[in-house]
Amino acid sequence: MGIDSERRFEEIYGSAYGALFGYALRRCLDPEDAADIVAETFIVAWRRIEEVPKGDGARLWLFGVARKVLANHRRGERRHEQRTSALRSELAASPPVVESADSDPSPLRKVFRALSEDDQELLALVAWEQLDAGQIAKTLGISRNAARVRLYRARKRFARGLAEADIDHPQTVVVEGSLL
Incomplete structure (x- = not known):
């Protein structure tokens, strides 16, 4: 990546960060998740800087990337919830044996x-x-x-x-x- 690409990325970042963060905040329950989505969006932009359109197209391209990142994030959360729910059900069906503080181990x-x-x-x-x-x-x-x-x-x-x-x-x- 050359100096021109780095400057271009910095310009894109500076001009689009606030709009992207607002986009993510309005769609996430947790501000930390929104920050993660914006960070991942800019990672994609950094890696694919040559594909980022010029002018206002860059901001729109970033919104498209953020939308996909957000969709992946939501799918991951759903999978996590499903696994957590399945684990809770499994544990409820066969609770682990827990020794009491006064029990004498073998x-x-x-x-x-x-x-x-x-x-x-x-x-x-x-x-x-x-x-x-x-x-x-x-x-x-x-x-x-x-x-x-x-x-x-x-x-x-x-x-x-x-x-x-x-x-x-x-x-x-x-x-x-x-x-x-």
């Missing part, structure tokens, strides 16, 4: 909770999400080898904790209904 749970958060996460990814070392590596953004090493060490620390708590454990241990 010895196994105490050992698990005594592990570091990283160890708990690794073991949970194996037991609850049933991920293998390669999948864990992708999830955590680490190498497959690093995932294997971390998982091996977490299992060893868990086994040590079980032994210290005098909990008999075979090679696979059930933690809250899942195998480790």
Whole structure:
């Protein structure tokens, strides 16, 4: 993008920002959403500056882009609401088990909770999400080898904790209904 394109964008931005923001504000419930729509509209204009018409056509072109951005925003909100509603229904059908503050967790749970958060996460990814070392590596953004090493060490620390708590454990241990 050359200096002329940058100047042109700045001119378009300066002349159309207020009108676009007003357009978005009148169509959004949340001023932050309106600001996001205007920002995204100008991102499109920046990327496609060569396609932006000259003169008053630029403002009208931006309104067209803002209209499409707003439509995408609304579709995203509807999808979010649908997913949230479905999740609420699912949770209402099978409420999660929540321990009360005065309940005494099982010895196994105490050992698990005594592990570091990283160890708990690794073991949970194996037991609850049933991920293998390669999948864990992708999830955590680490190498497959690093995932294997971390998982091996977490299992060893868990086994040590079980032994210290005098909990008999075979090679696979059930933690809250899942195998480790």
